[in-house]
Amino acid sequence: MSDNPNNWPLWEVFIQSKRGLDHKHVGSLHAADAQMAIENARDVYTRRQEGQSIWVVPAEAISASQPDDAAMLFDPADDKTYRHPTFYTMPEGAKYI
Amino acid sequence: MMSNEALFTYTLRLADDLLILSHRLGEWCGHGPVLEEDIALTNRALDHIGEARNLLTYAGELEGKGRTEDALAYLRNERQFVNTKLVEQPNGDYAHTICRSFLYDAYHLPLAEAMLKSSDAQLAAIAGKAVKEAQYHLRHSSDWLIRFGDGTEESHQRAQAALNDLWTFTGDLFAQDEVHQAMVKAGVAPDLSKIKAAFDATVDKVLSEATLKRPADGFMASGGRQGKHGEQLGFILAEMQYLQRAYPGATW
């Protein structure tokens, strides 16, 4: 990344499109501070009524899993189908379950 | 009895401020200091032009001579424009642009709020939409003025210089001539001394946070409301109106 101290840091933007839904990552932008990041996000990412709430997070505060670790992290969940309700056979005729 | 002509003139005054300011802000499009701010400024220009169009359309109806928003925007001459001189000032550096918008916003927001109670239903309805936009505009320009004032030495100097340059045009915003007095009497427009009080409070608060000095109320430029503009307005109109003038009667 850049060494120039006058460059604005990068922020990740999350927009909630409707009350009750989750905030979804929509992209990123630059801003000098959090307030400006929110205002910029409003101008850049909600011009077409896309949102009703905005979160901004400094990009450098986000830690990500390593792509190389994906197999180790996620594959072990593959064979644990008993965690899903469809795994279970319900007796014929049972209701509300 | 309030004349329709006075209401027409008053509506034009509200419209012309927004029309000319949006034109100036549009000049920044593609040339802003950073992409995010370019987009923000264009949003402001769009808000202003939207409100101006509503007002111009209404002015045309009040006049009753069949003039559309475009006829009023593109086919009036310099002396027929009744915007304040503040909004026609050139963009200058970014501090000038922000400062010009800040001074206008500090006037526009309390005005729009007061217009919600206008006896003229149409103007009150237009103000209803404008208030939310004006709140955001004032926050945006205040934030930037504070950043400049309380930023670097260079930005502080630029902001103070812009403020000193533009202060003389703030008098025009609060001039109450016969047209305005008639509007106040009819309950259409607020007494501008009340708007001035809100303006003063905003300016003092923001300037103090920005560590900027409020210029003394010296000589105040005036005449915009009577169509006595600076030379810049002619250039704005020459550019803005050129196609409508070059192709009379054409549809676009």
Place this chain on the structure above:
Amino acid sequence: MLPEGNWISRAPSLKRKAILLAKVQDEAGHGLYLYSAAETLGTSREQTIDDLLSGKAKYSSIFNYPTLTWADIGAVGWLVDGAAIMNQVMLCRTSYGPYARAMVRICKEESFHQRQGYEIMAVLAKGTPGQKEMAQDALNRWWWPSLMMFGPTDANSPHSAESMKWKIKRQSNDELRQTFIDRTVQQAEVIGLTIPDPDLKWNEATQHYEWGTIDWAEFNNVVAGNGPCNKERLVARNKAHNDGAWVREAAMAHAAKKAERKAA
């Protein structure tokens, strides 16, 4: 942004002015989305912009042509954005995630750009003789440069084969160009404008239009930086960037002061 931005102050009606402002604003947004995508690849925006300003990075050559008349705003929306959308729709399915996501957003927003441009042309073509002449002249000047936007022919495209292999691009330059021509010729007919290509003719057997030859010497010249506006565009971007330096610096200084006060 620059070729169209210069007509905002001269747009012939308030409606057109508002549309053009919103359109150019979208283009700024699109630049921003793509810079963001590059940033997740590890290239800072500063680096990307430095490359652009120094002339190292290439931007689309189409923006080196001047917008001479109002009809050019119509032609740019209709033809240039039309050609761009075809490239971009394909890129929405690109294999590189951040780029694809940016492209999906861009494509959603672009759809109004082409339509507003075509509408401008349609209105002009129906207007006074002077307006129709303006529209035809703009089509004459923008037609060939738009065809060039699809890049060199497949036989001569150094990047295309590679991009196809990596599934960044999924259709060849020539395939996309042919689709664009087939669609646009019909649209021009509808509004009564003439495509400036004497060799243009419908081929019943292939169900496609046959068309003339692109002047690749001109294409190479513009790519090499000798287009009509290459210098102006870069000068304008450089000026905006340099004039904005103190603004960006002030915002950072203020943010630092605020953070310090909060900590104290």
